[in-house]
Amino acid sequence: MEEQNSISNDDGNNSPSGARGNEWPLWEIFIRSKNGLDHKHAGSLHAADAEMAIENARDVYTRRMEGVSIWAVESKYIHASNPDEASSLYDPANDKLYRHPTFYDLPDELRNM
Amino acid sequence: MHNQEEEKIFLDKIDKEIKIEPKDWMPEQYRKTLIRQISQHAHSEIVGMLPEANWITRAPSLRRKATLIAKVQDEAGHGLYLYSAAETMNISRDEMIEQLHSGKAKYSSIFNYPTLSWADMGAIGWLVDGAAIMNQVPLCRCSYGPYARAMIRICKEESFHQRQGFEILLTLSKGSEAQKQMAQDSINRWWWPSIMMFGPNDDASPHSKQSMAWKIKRFSNDELRQKFIDVCAEQVKILGLTLPDEKLKWNEERKHYDFGEINWEEFWNVVNGNGPCNKERLAARVKAHEDGAWVREAAAAHAKKNPRPLKGRLATV
Ligand SMILES: [Fe+2]
Ligand SMILES: [Fe+2]
Numbered sequence: 001m002e003e004q005n006s007i008s009n010d011d012g013n014n015s016p017s018g019a020r021g022n023e024w025p026l027w028e029i030f031i032r033s034k035n036g037l038d039h040k041h042a043g044s045l046h047a048a049d050a051e052m053a054i055e056n057a058r059d060v061y062t063r064r065m066e067g068v069s070i071w072a073v074e075s076k077y078i079h080a081s082n083p084d085e086a087s088s089l090y091d092p093a094n095d096k097l098y099r100h101p102t103f104y105d106l107p108d109e110l111r112n113m
Numbered sequence: 114m115h116n117q118e119e120e121k122i123f124l125d126k127i128d129k130e131i132k133i134e135p136k137d138w139m140p141e142q143y144r145k146t147l148i149r150q151i152s153q154h155a156h157s158e159i160v161g162m163l164p165e166a167n168w169i170t171r172a173p174s175l176r177r178k179a180t181l182i183a184k185v186q187d188e189a190g191h192g193l194y195l196y197s198a199a200e201t202m203n204i205s206r207d208e209m210i211e212q213l214h215s216g217k218a219k220y221s222s223i224f225n226y227p228t229l230s231w232a233d234m235g236a237i238g239w240l241v242d243g244a245a246i247m248n249q250v251p252l253c254r255c256s257y258g259p260y261a262r263a264m265i266r267i268c269k270e271e272s273f274h275q276r277q278g279f280e281i282l283l284t285l286s287k288g289s290e291a292q293k294q295m296a297q298d299s300i301n302r303w304w305w306p307s308i309m310m311f312g313p314n315d316d317a318s319p320h321s322k323q324s325m326a327w328k329i330k331r332f333s334n335d336e337l338r339q340k341f342i343d344v345c346a347e348q349v350k351i352l353g354l355t356l357p358d359e360k361l362k363w364n365e366e367r368k369h370y371d372f373g374e375i376n377w378e379e380f381w382n383v384v385n386g387n388g389p390c391n392k393e394r395l396a397a398r399v400k401a402h403e404d405g406a407w408v409r410e411a412a413a414a415h416a417k418k419n420p421r422p423l424k425g426r427l428a429t430v
Contacts, residue, residue, distance in 0.1 A: 023207050024413055026200070043263070044197040046206060048412035060193050063186065064270075083136050 026075040027053040029060075031067035039071050047072070127328055132258035135201040143327055146320065147257055148202050149218075150329065152209045155195035156220035160213075160394050162188045164228040165237060173231060180277050181234060187270050194263040201259045214399050222380065223306050225388030232285055232292075232299035238278015240300070240307040240345070246271050247341045248311065251331035279348070286352045293354075300349070301357040308372075309380045311338040317377075339369055346370045 024046040030039035042061045047053035053072035061067065081089060097103050106113070119138040126133060133139055162185045169185065172178035196206055212218035223241055228234070249271065252264040285296040312318060312334040324330040332340075342361075349356050360373035382388065 022409065022413065023205060024409065024416075026197075043194055043266075044200070045193060048416035052412065052416075059186075060190050063183075063190065080136065083134065084138070 024048045027072045028075050028078055029057040030071040031061055032069040033067055035068060039069065044075060127256050132261065133256050134258045144202050146324060146329065147260065148199055148204050151195055151199040151260055153219050155192045155199060156213045156218055157224065158188050158192035158195060160220045160224045160398060163394055163397055164224055165234060167228050168231060168234050184274050184277065191267045194266055198259040198263040210402065214402065219384065221310060222383040222388060223310050225383050225390045225394060226306055227390050230295050230299055232295040235278050235281030235285065235296065236299040236303040238274050239282055240303050242271055242274040242278060244307045244310040244341055246275060247337050254331060256328040282352055286354055297354050300354055304356050305376065308338055308342060309375060342370050342372055
């Protein structure tokens with residue numbers, strides 16, 4: 001999961017404002033490269049507020065027209081699943097192969113399905 | 114909470130080329146090695162802006178000036194990608210900057226050499242960015258996810274850096290005798306420090322082996338250096354210039370160029386703070402940081418009191 005990129009920053013040593021010491025808070029930046037595509041995590045940066053986060057994201061992540069839209073989310077608001085629990089979290093999906101089209105036995109002469 | 118089970122899962126991922134992500138368990142030494150490497154890499158990008166910034170106001174044409182500004186701006190971006198990759202390992206930006214300013218953290222020694230002529234912008238692009246690219250391309254496959262992703266972005270941007278440098282040298286090499294001489298002089302000064310960028314010889318590089326085992330590094334210092342020398346020895350012919358090494362000679366048996374002895378004493382001298390510009394570079398960084406303190410404080414205070422409403426709107430509403 002890409003958005004875990006900077007989550008470990010959030011493990012308890014942040015002040016309520018999301019900044020440590022005098023640091024500006026950390027923001028996660030998501031960029032839509034063109035209309036029709038999802039916003040994708042690009043990385044993170046520090047900024048004093050949302051507007052500055054977007055301005056900085058433009059300079060840091062879109063110097064070559066990499067995006068048409070930017071989302072900025074303060075990192076402390078991103079919640080992530082715990083990788084240690086991955087096996088139990090995703091396990092129930094493991095034995096449900098019937099959710100995939102290839103599970104079904106059908107004759108070769110069946111067309112357009 | 115370190116136990117053998119976790120270590121086994123970690124090594125298994127490394128073995129299967131599954132990336133390690135920030136919240137995954139990792140050995141303390143892996144974390145430390147990466148923090149050191151990524152932050153030093155970030156510092157190099159930032160300090161690396163200084164030698165080139167020196168020539169922005171004196172670039173010989175508007176085209177060259179625009180190019181140089183764009184390149185230096187890219188290097189700032191590279192520093193930022195890398196700082197945020199390092200921050201995923203629970204070190205703060207302030208801490209890293211403090212380590213740079215106190216001299217605890219190093220940056221690439223190459224940036225402690227002065228830029229004496231316009232031709233140096235060419236030699237830096239061709240040789241310094243060239244050596245950096247040679248080092249960085251394999252890092253795109255580094256086992257640590259955030260570092261690898263930052264490197265992919267950086268490598269995409271680097272190729273213009275090297276090409277614009279070569280173009281500067283090519284133009285000078287076709288110019289007057291004085292211009293040609295300026296280009297040769299610049300190559301003479303930058304060649305040896307550039308091949309030192311790959312670091313000490315393999316047998317003098319104790320951490321390399323572990324880094325290779327953890328797939329942080331993919332090739333040894335000497336392998337990458339040889340590859341770089343082989344490439345440059347051919348490219349320099351296009352310039353009609355030479356590399357300053359009398360022992361540089363194609364070895365048919367090895368299928369590589371042989372080359373002369375590197376002056377490691379000079380290398381360690383510069384690493385340890387005694388290069389021509391170490392003090393100047395660090396002083397420039399510290400001054401920039403201190404001069405910017407009031408801006409950082411003012412913006413933070415203002416945002417706390419009165420966050421600027423976003424011009425757009427909430428993304429999902
Ligand atoms: Fe760079
Ligand atoms: Fe570069």
